[in-house]
Amino acid sequence: SSYFITASGGDNSDSGGNIEIFGVKGSTFTYDIHVPTATIGSLVEGRVYSALSSFSGTSSDNVGVSTVDVSIQTGANCYVPASNNFSGGCPGWFKAQGDPTTWSYTFATPPWTSGLTYVVRSSATDLALNKQVVNSSVTFSYDVLKPTSALTVPLTGGYVNGSLTRLTGTAEDATAGVSSVWLAISSNSGTPNGAWWDGSGAFNGSSPVYGSTATYTINTPDVWTWDRPSNAFMETGKTYLIRSRTRDLSVPGDSAQGNERLQDFTVIFDSAVPVATIAVPANGDFRKAGFTISGGMNEYGVGGSTVHVSIQSMVGGGCYRPAPSNDFAGSCPGYFAAGGSTNSWSVGGVTFSDGQYVVVARASDVAGNYQTSFDLGVSSNVFTYDTTAPGVYISTPIAVRTKNLLVGGYSLFKGTSSDSGSGEILRIEARIRQYDGTDFKYANPGNSLAFDLLESQSENAWFTVAQEVGWTNWSVSSAVPFISGNDYRFEARGLDKANNYSSVYSTRTTIYDYTAPVTTMTLPSQGFVYVSTLGAVSGSMSDQTGNGRNLGSVLSVGVQIKRLSDKSYWSFVDQNWGASVSTGTSPTYVSLHQDSFTAVVNLPGADKLISGSSYFITASGGDNSDSGGN
Numbered sequence: 001s002s003y004f005i006t007a008s009g010g011d012n013s014d015s016g017g018n019i020e021i022f023g024v025k026g027s028t029f030t031y032d033i034h035v036p037t038a039t040i041g042s043l044v045e046g047r048v049y050s051a052l053s054s055f056s057g058t059s060s061d062n063v064g065v066s067t068v069d070v071s072i073q074t075g076a077n078c079y080v081p082a083s084n085n086f087s088g089g090c091p092g093w094f095k096a097q098g099d100p101t102t103w104s105y106t107f108a109t110p111p112w113t114s115g116l117t118y119v120v121r122s123s124a125t126d127l128a129l130n131k132q133v134v135n136s137s138v139t140f141s142y143d144v145l146k147p148t149s150a151l152t153v154p155l156t157g158g159y160v161n162g163s164l165t166r167l168t169g170t171a172e173d174a175t176a177g178v179s180s181v182w183l184a185i186s187s188n189s190g191t192p193n194g195a196w197w198d199g200s201g202a203f204n205g206s207s208p209v210y211g212s213t214a215t216y217t218i219n220t221p222d223v224w225t226w227d228r229p230s231n232a233f234m235e236t237g238k239t240y241l242i243r244s245r246t247r248d249l250s251v252p253g254d255s256a257q258g259n260e261r262l263q264d265f266t267v268i269f270d271s272a273v274p275v276a277t278i279a280v281p282a283n284g285d286f287r288k289a290g291f292t293i294s295g296g297m298n299e300y301g302v303g304g305s306t307v308h309v310s311i312q313s314m315v316g317g318g319c320y321r322p323a324p325s326n327d328f329a330g331s332c333p334g335y336f337a338a339g340g341s342t343n344s345w346s347v348g349g350v351t352f353s354d355g356q357y358v359v360v361a362r363a364s365d366v367a368g369n370y371q372t373s374f375d376l377g378v379s380s381n382v383f384t385y386d387t388t389a390p391g392v393y394i395s396t397p398i399a400v401r402t403k404n405l406l407v408g409g410y411s412l413f414k415g416t417s418s419d420s421g422s423g424e425i426l427r428i429e430a431r432i433r434q435y436d437g438t439d440f441k442y443a444n445p446g447n448s449l450a451f452d453l454l455e456s457q458s459e460n461a462w463f464t465v466a467q468e469v470g471w472t473n474w475s476v477s478s479a480v481p482f483i484s485g486n487d488y489r490f491e492a493r494g495l496d497k498a499n500n501y502s503s504v505y506s507t508r509t510t511i512y513d514y515t516a517p518v519t520t521m522t523l524p525s526q527g528f529v530y531v532s533t534l535g536a537v538s539g540s541m542s543d544q545t546g547n548g549r550n551l552g553s554v555l556s557v558g559v560q561i562k563r564l565s566d567k568s569y570w571s572f573v574d575q576n577w578g579a580s581v582s583t584g585t586s587p588t589y590v591s592l593h594q595d596s597f598t599a600v601v602n603l604p605g606a607d608k609l610i611s612g613s614s615y616f617i618t619a620s621g622g623d624n625s626d627s628g629g630n
Helices: 455-461
Strands: 002-006 026-030 037-040 054-060 065-074 077-080 085-088 104-106 117-126 136-142 148-153 159-161 166-172 178-186 203-205 215-217 222-227 239-248 260-270 275-280 285-287 293-298 304-313 319-321 327-330 339-341 344-347 355-365 380-385 391-396 413-418 425-435 440-444 450-453 466-468 473-476 487-496 506-512 518-523 537-542 554-563 568-571 576-578 596-599 615-623
Touching: 037 136, 054 065, 054 117, 065 085, 148 239, 148 260, 166 178, 166 239, 178 222, 293 304, 293 355, 304 327, 304 344, 391 487, 391 506, 413 425, 413 487, 425 455, 440 455, 450 455, 518 615, 537 554, 537 615, 554 596
Parallel strands: 159 260, 285 380
Antiparallel strands: 002 026, 037 054, 037 117, 054 104, 065 077, 065 117, 077 085, 117 136, 148 166, 166 222, 178 239, 215 222, 239 260, 275 293, 275 355, 293 344, 304 319, 304 355, 319 327, 339 344, 355 380, 391 413, 413 473, 425 440, 425 487, 440 450, 466 473, 487 506, 518 537, 537 596, 554 568, 554 615, 568 576
């Protein structure tokens, strides 16, 4: 409020003196204890500036502002206008410019240093010399440095494989912080313009078409991800240029949207998945001794990296663990790196037991493409490890003396075979040796099994038999020229698919005898004779063979008596004549001796014989060959 102060004087004249009239002269004043306020309006608290040549504000007071003072501090020092630097002590007040109510301050040359933080304070004094009690302040930073970004997955110059669809990188700015990261990609790393990805399906853009990041995480540094074009639009083996545009939060920045930095990175694209191949063992292979697993790689992209191998035992189910374990107690799949190069890799030193195994080879390339499909016979092979020899048994012939080496003109030679464990029989081989009393000779499979191979040529006598029901049963059905009376040795051996031969041959030795013995009547004697009584019938007997060797024994003789007039036969059992053929056999009716036979029991007496009639007596002998003999 305003006040008027006036005075009236009285002199020393009589009658109370002369009195001055009030109000002729006086003093008017305004009473003011209100504190003025100055504020900084053009600066924003906490903002980062990349250009700042002036700042301004306003002030107010209920009566009127006299002056506005300004202080600028960084660290422990304050601004000195005369030297345009921060060499003064603090607070270091200096006068603002212009009308105090709308004050400002303009720098001829901005004194800021990038990376530093500043505090601007303002203080007003009114006409009553009241000073602002709580000064206004704004803190800001100054930043003219550009932000940076980096490609981390993959690193620049690295590979992008078919499964890496989202790339990863970092961004940082020391003062203002990163505002945004945008990325563009060109299919021509040397001359990118004209080959920029247009964002919709073609690499034909004349200038970068920037796309935003897929994710952005504030950290130290910040982490971003970006989705590249799909595999269908990228070419294996080609080098691509990726350009990042990184802006910070400074105002206004060199781009009017913050300080901006453009950076280029290159990557090589490869979506072709390599394929590992297994050469040894082949699929379905059989092995009986230690061997080296080996193979190669078919690489269709930028280059192979590694081949990993897994070997599973189908007996125990476990996977192989390399040295020092060298066992099959690992979990499956149990991949480990093969030795050698990708084009010629190998795994040696594996100790196998009898059983079946599955080998899987997995390839990877330098771009990080891993094989996921393992075709049988290419990248996965099954093999059998077998050290057990097969067993073989000759079931026919079995007799020491036989007449059944040929049936219908073909040999009767057969048997069985088996291979224990996981083995499988490849074939059964046989050979036949003949002894004729002078020479040992073998049937020659190269000459219709004629016996013309010498003992020294015996290994050439092996031939493959015919299989029946796999190799469980086998047989030989050939027109072998056997000779009755000769000795024959039959041998058989098995060979399995792991190349194990039977350690013990199955052997049968027999005498071939298909020749019947010979009997000769001595009483009545051979030919046509006359008798008056038939008290006994006798004759001689002897065994026969085709060449007279290895004669056997006559084990049985039968006698027949036939009346020629009515063609009836004498029954030794009924002791009468009948129409049916009847034979008196040993030992009941015929007695055998060393080389003769005699029949005396139940012969026809005089009452059963007709005088003047003719009778025919014949005998038949049987030898000791098998199946009832000859």
